[in-house]
Amino acid sequence: xxxxxxxxxxxxxxxxxxxxxxxxxxxxxxxxxxxxxxxxxxxxxxxxxxxxxxxxxxxxxxxxxxxxxxxxxxxxxxxxxxxxxxxxxxxxxxxxxxxxxxxxxxxxxxxxxxxxxxxxxxxxxxxxxxxxxxxxxxxxxxxxxxxxxxxxxxxxxxxxxxxxxxxxxxxxxxxxxxxxxxxxxxxxxxxxxxxxxxxxxxxxxxxxxxxxxxxxxxxxxxxxxxxxxxxxxxxxxxxxxxxxxxxxxxxxxxxxxxxxxxxxxxxxxxxxxxxxxxxxxxxxxxxxxxxxxxxxxxxxxxxxxxxxxxxxxxxxxxxxxxxxxxxxxxxxxxxxxxxxxxxxxxxxxxxxxxxxxxxxxxxxxxxxxxxxxxxxxxxxxxxxxxxxxxxxxxxxxxxxxxxxxxxxxxxxxxxxxxxxxxxxxxxxxxxxxxxxxxxxxxxxxxxxxxxxxxxxxxxxxxxxxxxxxx
Amino acid sequence: xxxxxxxxxxxxxxxxxxxxxxxxxxxxxxxxxxxxxxxxxxxxxxxxxxxxxxxxxxxxxxxxxxxxxxxxxxxxxxxxxxxxxxxxxxxxxxxx
Numbered sequence: 001x002x003x004x005x006x007x008x009x010x011x012x013x014x015x016x017x018x019x020x021x022x023x024x025x026x027x028x029x030x031x032x033x034x035x036x037x038x039x040x041x042x043x044x045x046x047x048x049x050x051x052x053x054x055x056x057x058x059x060x061x062x063x064x065x066x067x068x069x070x071x072x073x074x075x076x077x078x079x080x081x082x083x084x085x086x087x088x089x090x091x092x093x094x095x096x097x098x099x100x101x102x103x104x105x106x107x108x109x110x111x112x113x114x115x116x117x118x119x120x121x122x123x124x125x126x127x128x129x130x131x132x133x134x135x136x137x138x139x140x141x142x143x144x145x146x147x148x149x150x151x152x153x154x155x156x157x158x159x160x161x162x163x164x165x166x167x168x169x170x171x172x173x174x175x176x177x178x179x180x181x182x183x184x185x186x187x188x189x190x191x192x193x194x195x196x197x198x199x200x201x202x203x204x205x206x207x208x209x210x211x212x213x214x215x216x217x218x219x220x221x222x223x224x225x226x227x228x229x230x231x232x233x234x235x236x237x238x239x240x241x242x243x244x245x246x247x248x249x250x251x252x253x254x255x256x257x258x259x260x261x262x263x264x265x266x267x268x269x270x271x272x273x274x275x276x277x278x279x280x281x282x283x284x285x286x287x288x289x290x291x292x293x294x295x296x297x298x299x300x301x302x303x304x305x306x307x308x309x310x311x312x313x314x315x316x317x318x319x320x321x322x323x324x325x326x327x328x329x330x331x332x333x334x335x336x337x338x339x340x341x342x343x344x345x346x347x348x349x350x351x352x353x354x355x356x357x358x359x360x361x362x363x364x365x366x367x368x369x370x371x372x373x374x375x376x377x378x379x380x381x382x383x384x385x386x387x388x389x390x391x392x393x394x395x396x397x398x399x400x401x402x403x404x405x406x407x408x409x410x411x412x413x414x415x416x417x418x419x420x421x422x423x424x425x426x427x428x429x430x431x432x433x434x435x436x437x438x439x440x441x442x443x444x445x446x447x448x449x450x451x452x453x454x455x456x457x458x459x460x461x462x463x464x465x466x467x468x469x470x
Numbered sequence: 471x472x473x474x475x476x477x478x479x480x481x482x483x484x485x486x487x488x489x490x491x492x493x494x495x496x497x498x499x500x501x502x503x504x505x506x507x508x509x510x511x512x513x514x515x516x517x518x519x520x521x522x523x524x525x526x527x528x529x530x531x532x533x534x535x536x537x538x539x540x541x542x543x544x545x546x547x548x549x550x551x552x553x554x555x556x557x558x559x560x561x562x563x564x565x566x
Binding site: 099209243298301303308324325334336339341344350357360374383432 | 477480481482484485486487488489496497500501504505507508509510511512513514516519520521522523524525526528530531533541545546548549550551552558560561562563
């Protein structure tokens with residue numbers, strides 16, 4: 001058991017049902033790995049008691065011959081911004097110190113209903129704000145491939161835990177690339193569903209019109225399985241879609257892939273990223289797919305638009321942390337105003353405060369139309385232009401990030417670097433489309449690079465199909 | 471655009487956040503930088519473009535107006551930093 005090597009969820013399930021091991025021994029193994037092997041600061045807490053209790057329940061079910069869920073034997077870690085009743089959740093923020101969930105996120109409940117075991121909660125950037133996991137109140141996460149490097153963010157712990165085999169699958173949330181970028185940096189598959197596909201009930205809100213929960217996995221098949229279980233209408237999230245989840249994929253086996261000509265000529269693109277991407281496009285052509293170049297008139301507006309709208313939504317969403325209803329209250333409070341001011345000033349980290357301030361600015365009277373409404377108009381232009389491209393092509397294809405994982409502490413506050421960091425990923429959150437990253441290869445130093453596929457809204461089935469082809 | 475002390479005062483009041491000393495200089499500088507960054511949106515002509523407000527294209531459905539299970543009072547109070555069995559407690563509002 002000690003040396004158990006995980007490959008696919010379906011294989012683990014079969015082994016469990018065949019009696020190769022018990023869910024309890026599997027859970028004990030992963031608890032041990034997560035505790036002892038976590039040099040990466042990926043787990044903030046392992047749910048020892050509830051994980052073993054669930055394992056026992058699964059073993060009893062196996063013994064009595066009851067039908068088993070699709071995720072029997074799956075050991076899953078969750079990002080520390082998802083509620084699981086009776087367990088702590090903090091969004092990696094001091095302001096939620098001591099908070100314990102009073103209900104369970106729908107996405108997590110659906111996994112549990114299929115006999116998944118929730119192993120623990122995973123480190124992330126505070127309130128999911130960041131691209132390197134250096135903004136956590138509980139310290140940075142290290143990249144298991146090279147500990148001097150960041151794992152990406154904001155779901156850095158979710159990526160590191162799967163890459164280091166501390167769990168089999170993990171959940172992250174993606175507001176501007178927070179699943180896809182760390183998945184690419186850690187050599188994994190990471191997927192953001194269409195906006196509205198997976199219920200946000202029980203996900204601690206960052207930017208409500210952008211946030212989506214999605215999986216980190218070692219292969220496309222597991223990502224599709226976990227996605228399908230989580231997806232679908234939920235009464236508790238009014239924005240969750242009623243559309244059928246199990247639509248069949250396109251019957252085509254040759255697709256049209258569009259890429260941005262501008263991206264190829266971008267000076268910020270790592271030479272190895274470009275070389276691998278060109279190789280991929282050639283391989284697609286050789287396999288009979290059509291590859292077309294296109295241009296996107298709003299490339300340099302993507303990240304500014306994203307910042308205006310997400311900070312506005314964040315400043316509003318984070319208004320609820322008042323030091324009264326939950327979380328942490330400053331010791332230094334003498335009255336109501338100082339309770340609010342001091343609790344928030346002490347509880348939030350620098351990046352969260354920056355974004356609240358910018359969001360408050362763009363929503364304040366006198367600037368609302370010039371910034372917030374303007375951002376919403378640009379979002380419409382971006383969405384319409386994206387839809388136009390996906391009329392000509394089945395998928396948009398790009399590198400997931402311009403370069404591989406960078407060193408801890410390396411990213412200075414360089415706006416150009418910032419703009420390039422998120423450029424390939426934010427478009428899917430602005431337009432709402434589903435997108436997936438799959439490993440594309442490595443640099444000479446062995447650092448993984450990701451390839452992103454971006455598909456039509458609510459056609460995840462075809463997106464997964466194409467992702468498993470390439 | 472230049473971010474003035476008055477702007478910082480107003481925003482920090484609306485945000486219920488204090489910025490003192492070095493932190494005040496930092497947030498001023500950062501805000502200026504971020505505003506220059508998002509200024510790029512103004513290069514686009516958006517006359518006649520309808521703002522994209524809702525990401526869902528489906529008509530939102532109202533749920534049935536039925537009494538259902540919700541959080542119990544004790545659960546709702548549980549995470550409050552200060553509470554008794556019925557209420558959240560806050561520091562004194564009125565002086566004697």
